[in-house]
Amino acid sequence: MRPFSAAEREQRLVRMQNSEYDILIIGGGITGAGIALDAQTRGMKTALIEMQDYAGGTSSRSTKLVHGGLRYLKQLQVKMVADVGKERAVVYENGPHVTTPEWMLLPFYKGGTFGALSTSFGLRLYDYLAGVKREERRKMLNVDATAAKEPLLKKEGLLGGGTYVEYRTDDARLTIEVLKKAVSAGADAVNYLKAEKLLYDNGKLTGVIAKDSIDGKEYRIMARQIVNAAGPWVDELRAKDHSKRGKTLRLTKGVHLVFDGARFPLRQAVYFDTKDKRMIFAIPRDGKTYVGTTDTDYIGDTAYPRMTEADRAYLLAACNEMFPGVRLTDRDVESSWAGLRPLIYEEGKSPSEVSRRDEIFTSPSGLITIAGGKLTGYRKMAEHVTDLIAKRLPVGSGPAWKPCSTRTMPLSGGDVGGSRAFPGFVRRMTAEGERLGLSGAEARLLTERYGSNVSELYRLAQEWRAEEAHGLPRIVYAIVRYSIESEMALKPVDLFIRRTGALFFDIDWVRTYKGQVIEYMADSLRYTEADKQAYAAELERELHAAVTPEDREEPDDAGEADYIAGSKTDQRSGEAAGPNV
Structure with missing residues (x-):
């Protein structure tokens, strides 16, 4: 059997039904994939099921940056910035083929969110917290140098800028490479397989009945420990487990637009603030320029979020304000994507203010749920979950579970001698x-x-x-x-x-x-x-x-700034390089 062949998927399903696992992970995004790799390489027999395709939800619809969250310094989330900031370099070293350093320009303007002093201090603190290597530390620029870095920038009111390094990634391919590494280590993983029913023995969760969405067959998969890493769907699984209480999710939607590089010839990635004090990325990639993201509360089809006309109008207005010479219109949008952030609900905060930290919940049945978090921190999130499982699962007469080894473990495709090589x-x-x-x-x-x-x-x-x-x-x-x-x-x-x-x-x-x-x-x-x-x-x-934007009209009083800041709830009922091939 080939390690990860779609043609042999049914054989793998039969094998999974006839096995008993130490861990069954529900959810094939970056978090679930990270847990599968960590657990399997510690010696735990691991299985993973995903009801859509791998990375089919949030993990293919992010801003596609492995970044430390510079903007969270404004919210004084210092520990989170330090933790995920350090992980950027780890992800890069282990997978330089799916992670690329990207110098980011942060311009500041008269009357804007940032000034020379706050930008310099913020970027210096960011470098310190994230442990940034010397050659990638921040540089401050005067007005002329900032304009020269990116000639499309608005000149009116420009006071200068700062540059610092983030890491651009292909989020879906990062997820796939992590999962391939887990499978090569012995884990079993299957996509398009949904956990329909949870199985119990004396109140303790012991397995699932999973339904194959391809042919409708059902499979019984048993495990000593079940992990809920279902991203936007974690609360649905907690509800099935009758343990959805206390903290719950708040889903927010982020939209990105893609333009041809000839129409929007950005040559320098830019991170800029908007009139409503949000931050937006504009990033050149493989002959295209993409821009995002919005941040709105979301109620609708979790599997199929869509761009709306309000989303598109907001991003176009932000681009034309910061890059006035391009004069982008609806017709210039070549493609777009919309994704959901599964955040932990916090009373009284707008979508942009809600923390991106992760949390682990354990139910009376033994179900472990991991919720929240950021793409960048996936490996540490996986380590924390697997540490917990290692304490809960007895190893019998064999040796103890191995310690975490993913910090220096190349991903599938990453055996190239490191980033410098x-x-x-x-x-x-x-x-x-x-x-x-x-x-x-x-x-x-x-x-x-x-x-x-x-x-x-x-x-x-x-x-x-x-x-x-x-x-x-x-x-x-x-x-x-x-x-x-x-x-x-x-x-x-x-x-x-x-x-x-x-x-x-x-x-x-x-x-x-x-x-x-x-x-x-x-x-x-x-x-x-x-x-x-x-x-x-x-x-x-x-x-x-x-x-094509979703065919839905916004309320008459929903202005762009209010809409994106989250004071209007997005209520919908939607439907379920060279050549960049």
Whole structure:
């Protein structure tokens, strides 16, 4: 059996039903994936189930930054900034192929939130708390140097700026690489499998009945400890466990817009404040520029949050205020995404003020729930949960559970010798790809995305045969086949959103190859005709949602500033590089 093949998913399900695990994790986002890796590598027999695709919720719809939360210094959340700030470098070292240093420019203006003194002090404190290495520490700039860094910036009222380093990532691919590492260590993981019923023995939680959303079959999966890492759905699972009391979730929605780099030629990532005192990122990436995020309370379909006209209008207004020369309009939005933040509810606070800290709850039945938190802190969150489990689970006559080892553990694809060695690795493997007949751009793209797994992509590219590829070019064939065979991609949306990010950052590529991809996946995974039609329709729905606001009118008195600050509740009932391939 291949470690993580969609074609062998049913065999894995049967094996899971016939096994008993130390830990069953419900939730296949970054938090669940991190716990699976930590627990399995400590010697715990681990399983993970996800009712959607891996990273299908929050973990593919963030701002795509492994960052320390500079803005939380304003809220005096010093410990959280220190903790997650230090984790940025850990994530980068363990996965330099999915994490890239990004110099961020923080301009300050007359009458703005920040001034020269507060910016300098804040960035210096940030460097100290996050343990930033010398070459990445903050630099202060005068007016001319700030304008030269990013010529599109508004000049009126500009007083200067500061630069500091954040880390840009592909959040979904980070999740997939963590999970692949866990699976390679012996964990079992299956997507599109929902925990329908919880099983008990004398009041103690012992397992679940899980339903496969692909074929409707049910599986009984037993474990000594069950962890609820379901992100926006943790309260639903707590309700099934009859333990939803005390602190609960507050879901807030964040929207990002994507523009073509030719239309919005930003050359420097910028972190700027708005008229309503919120902070927004504008980031160049692979020939595109993306901007976000909003922050509104959310009530609606948790699985399918959507951009609204108010969301789009707010971000466009913020961009045109800070970068007045670009004059962006609705027509310039190439793509978008909306995601939910599962925050811990705090009375009397607006969405932007609610803490991003994580908390662990343990119910009388033994269910452990991890809620809140940030992408950057996933590894420490996993360590805290697994530490708790290690204390609760007896090890029998064998040796004690191993200590956490993930701090210096390369992720899948991360065996490149560390971050400093990665540029040299990219050069060598790009040259290797060219020797095998790929273009330099194609080989570089594969190397930068897949890291030390690129050799497998090269092997698949060499096996390309026109008569078997359903019209897919060599590089696309290799990506699609690798996603199916080594990353358990089951549907076209898995490939286009979570395995490549193309629906967000190269939507024309999706439109170009969607037909051939559907045909190839249908052949490889033996779709029925009904499956094929349903998955094609699902992809069309995602394409439509990326460019079309949700058809819902805002209340007449909901001004942009009030709407985004959270004084209006977002009530809806929605529906369930080179080429960036």
